[in-house]
Amino acid sequence: MYINIVFVYLIVGMIDISVLDQQIVWHPYSPLNDTVYPEVIRAEGTRLFLKDGSSLLDGIASWWVAVHGHAQPELVKALSNQAAQLDHVLFAGFTHAPAVSLANKILSLLGKHQARVFYSDNGSTAVEVALKWALQFHLNIKETSRTKFIAIEGAFHGDTFGAMSVSGRGLFTDPYQSILSKVDFIPFPTEENKDMVLEQFETLCATFTHAAFIFEPLVQGASGMRMYSASILDSCMAIAARYDVLTIADEVMTGFGKTGTLFAVQQVKHSPDMVCLSKALTGGLLPLGVTTCNSKIEAAFYHQPKDKMFFHGHTFTANPIICHLASVNLDLIAAPHFMENIQRIERAHQRFVQTYQSNYTDVVESIQCLGIILKVEFISPGGYLSSIRDRMYTFFYSRGILLRPLGNVVYFLPPVIITDEELNFVYETIIQCIEEFQNLE
Numbered sequence: 001m002y003i004n005i006v007f008v009y010l011i012v013g014m015i016d017i018s019v020l021d022q023q024i025v026w027h028p029y030s031p032l033n034d035t036v037y038p039e040v041i042r043a044e045g046t047r048l049f050l051k052d053g054s055s056l057l058d059g060i061a062s063w064w065v066a067v068h069g070h071a072q073p074e075l076v077k078a079l080s081n082q083a084a085q086l087d088h089v090l091f092a093g094f095t096h097a098p099a100v101s102l103a104n105k106i107l108s109l110l111g112k113h114q115a116r117v118f119y120s121d122n123g124s125t126a127v128e129v130a131l132k133w134a135l136q137f138h139l140n141i142k143e144t145s146r147t148k149f150i151a152i153e154g155a156f157h158g159d160t161f162g163a164m165s166v167s168g169r170g171l172f173t174d175p176y177q178s179i180l181s182k183v184d185f186i187p188f189p190t191e192e193n194k195d196m197v198l199e200q201f202e203t204l205c206a207t208f209t210h211a212a213f214i215f216e217p218l219v220q221g222a223s224g225m226r227m228y229s230a231s232i233l234d235s236c237m238a239i240a241a242r243y244d245v246l247t248i249a250d251e252v253m254t255g256f257g258k259t260g261t262l263f264a265v266q267q268v269k270h271s272p273d274m275v276c277l278s279k280a281l282t283g284g285l286l287p288l289g290v291t292t293c294n295s296k297i298e299a300a301f302y303h304q305p306k307d308k309m310f311f312h313g314h315t316f317t318a319n320p321i322i323c324h325l326a327s328v329n330l331d332l333i334a335a336p337h338f339m340e341n342i343q344r345i346e347r348a349h350q351r352f353v354q355t356y357q358s359n360y361t362d363v364v365e366s367i368q369c370l371g372i373i374l375k376v377e378f379i380s381p382g383g384y385l386s387s388i389r390d391r392m393y394t395f396f397y398s399r400g401i402l403l404r405p406l407g408n409v410v411y412f413l414p415p416v417i418i419t420d421e422e423l424n425f426v427y428e429t430i431i432q433c434i435e436e437f438q439n440l441e
């Protein structure tokens with residue numbers, strides 16, 4: 001047996017990692033087949049360095065996390081320093097400075113409406129916590145009829161079961177439909193349908209059967225960077241408040257400057273009862289989920305008998321290394337140049353949109369931006385499985401840019417340290433892509 005293991009190890013050591021990879025590793029959101037993926041061996045700033053000697057400009061901050069670019073030196077240092085001091089301790093029955101200090105920073109950035117911070121592992125778990133809080137809040141105050149949620153069609157809140165339940169039903173959720181929980185969906189709000197959406201929303205709220213309304217504020221990310229107005233969201237939040245339906249702002253994607261303000265909810269007048277954060281929270285080095293709540297939610301759990309406490313906690317809750325890393329990341333985010341960079345990119349995106357939004361209408365449905373998110377939606381059927389998606393991915397990849405289209409939507413959401421030169425290079429390549437597509441039509 002031992003001999004065999006040594007033998008396998010020697011063989012494995014000699015063969016290329018990508019061959020191994022295709023045999024034993026299952027990649028996320030990827031078909032399981034014989035594809036051999038390029039191996040990334042290093043990342044720094046805006047660039048990913050591949051084993052074949054080439055490099056890519058990371059135009060989507062590796063799924064919206066590496067806001068300061070990769071391997072930001074202060075973050076790398078924070079990580080190793082904290083690991084040497086206190087690597088991990090269970091968070092039930094103990095506390096530590098990294099968790100408390102980070103919670104303070106999160107609450108001061110979010111503003112006075114949020115009162116408590118709960119740690120978990122990623123965006124999906126941050127959403128699970130909010131959903132469970134909402135359901136239990138109503139039970140703790142003896143309101144037993146509120147067992148459903150309201151969400152927006154097309155939403156994406158994560159891959160765990162609660163998060164899937166409140167996500168738009170379709171391709172991603174169909175296989176699991178039989179055990180997803182009860183959710184009422186309102187149509188995606190637009191200027192054209194807003195009156196109907198608000199009426200439908202109020203009718204739902206007036207049934208007094210919903211624990212909470214969950215939304216991605218201002219932009220639905222994974223479903224194609226679909227943008228909607230702050231005023232419609234504000235009206236929904238006002239209605240929800242009137243009927244005691246709690247509100248959950250899922251800022252997992254939008255948080256930390258993506259929409260031009262530090263948090264997207266800062267563009268609406270009403271404050272959510274709960275906020276979910278993850279992704280850029282740690283600057284992209286390690287995963288962390290955070291759910292915050294206001295004093296109303298807190299009060300329903302405060303000084304309750306033990307059987308009414310929140311029975312939830314992940315093994316790595318408030319891992320000190322990750323909390324300290326996030327804390328240093330929030331210092332970088334609070335420094336003036338962070339929002340200055342956001343504004344610089346926002347202005348550049350706006351110039352791009354103004355220049356091109358009325359061109360290419362034969363192949364392009366729309367060109368839009370919000371904050372540092374730029375999106376080009378191509379006219380092509382098939383949604384997420386649109387046949388042009390892979391062609392566009394390869395087009396950008398072969399020119400040294402990582403953009404990962406969401407079906408027929410190409411979006412650009414760069415690390416904020418991207419230079420003007422790099423921005424222009426990506427803009428030019430997007431135009432080349434549109435023109436190539438136009439020629440093929």
Ligand SMILES: Cc1ncc(COP(=O)(O)O)c(C=O)c1O
Nearest residue numbers: 122123124156157158221252253
């Ligand atoms: C708005 C939103 N919520 C939740 C999630 C889930 O986050 P995670 O992939 O970290 O579980 C995502 C992921 O893209 C997201 O965009």
